[in-house]
Amino acid sequence: MPWHNGHSRVSPEIPLLGSPLWPNVNPSTCGAPTLRVVSGLRTEEIARMMMVPVATIQQRIVRAKKTLAAARIPFETPEPQDWGERLSTVLAVVYLVFTEGYAASNGGELIRRDLAHEALWLGRVLAGRLPREPEAHGLIALMKMQASRFAARISRDGSPILLADQDRTRWDYAQISRGLAALERANAMGHGRGFYGLQAAIAACHCVAPSVAETNWERIVQLYGPCADWLRGLWWS
Numbered sequence: 001m002p003w004h005n006g007h008s009r010v011s012p013e014i015p016l017l018g019s020p021l022w023p024n025v026n027p028s029t030c031g032a033p034t035l036r037v038v039s040g041l042r043t044e045e046i047a048r049m050m051m052v053p054v055a056t057i058q059q060r061i062v063r064a065k066k067t068l069a070a071a072r073i074p075f076e077t078p079e080p081q082d083w084g085e086r087l088s089t090v091l092a093v094v095y096l097v098f099t100e101g102y103a104a105s106n107g108g109e110l111i112r113r114d115l116a117h118e119a120l121w122l123g124r125v126l127a128g129r130l131p132r133e134p135e136a137h138g139l140i141a142l143m144k145m146q147a148s149r150f151a152a153r154i155s156r157d158g159s160p161i162l163l164a165d166q167d168r169t170r171w172d173y174a175q176i177s178r179g180l181a182a183l184e185r186a187n188a189m190g191h192g193r194g195f196y197g198l199q200a201a202i203a204a205c206h207c208v209a210p211s212v213a214e215t216n217w218e219r220i221v222q223l224y225g226p227c228a229d230w231l232r233g234l235w236w237s
Contacts, residue, residue: 091139127139142199151172
């Protein structure tokens, strides 16, 4: 079943995004080359995002190329039943692309909207492909609520504006509403809240609060505990 974007064409990124699911491919090895092709990020940028040396990323890219070539793995999208536990790797790749768009690690701009929008589109496609996967909807919720603050995060001179100092009237509340709806879908599935659902719930606490002082900080502290547990098992460790 091919995936299409808004311009009615098959996107080459989607089959590659599923590469961590292919047989004989180590998910941690495939994450770097997937990021490279899907987002166009340079090796140095990927290394900073994944917090590993540049040489390690270069080695992973070489190993992935050799593995794919030797196994003659077809360039196609895996079926939903084949995703299993490796889905976390695919979601992590999408979120890393968004993270680089949200807070660029290189260049003169703090926000790279092109990367953020690409990640949002990929997330929507994944959720459409996996409508019963709560973490796919949790990821969309998280990205939409974070993206809702783009206009308020940068001053006229290009410097970052902290959350406490942001003009909340400049937040995109339509985007927040869509994020909250996605979070409701994730929660309604009853499979337990994963990392992206937890992060989205934290973002929601900020997004619905009229001010920093009126934020439900007690709830945020409760949510950060399970997030820390998840981070100990990061897919590239």
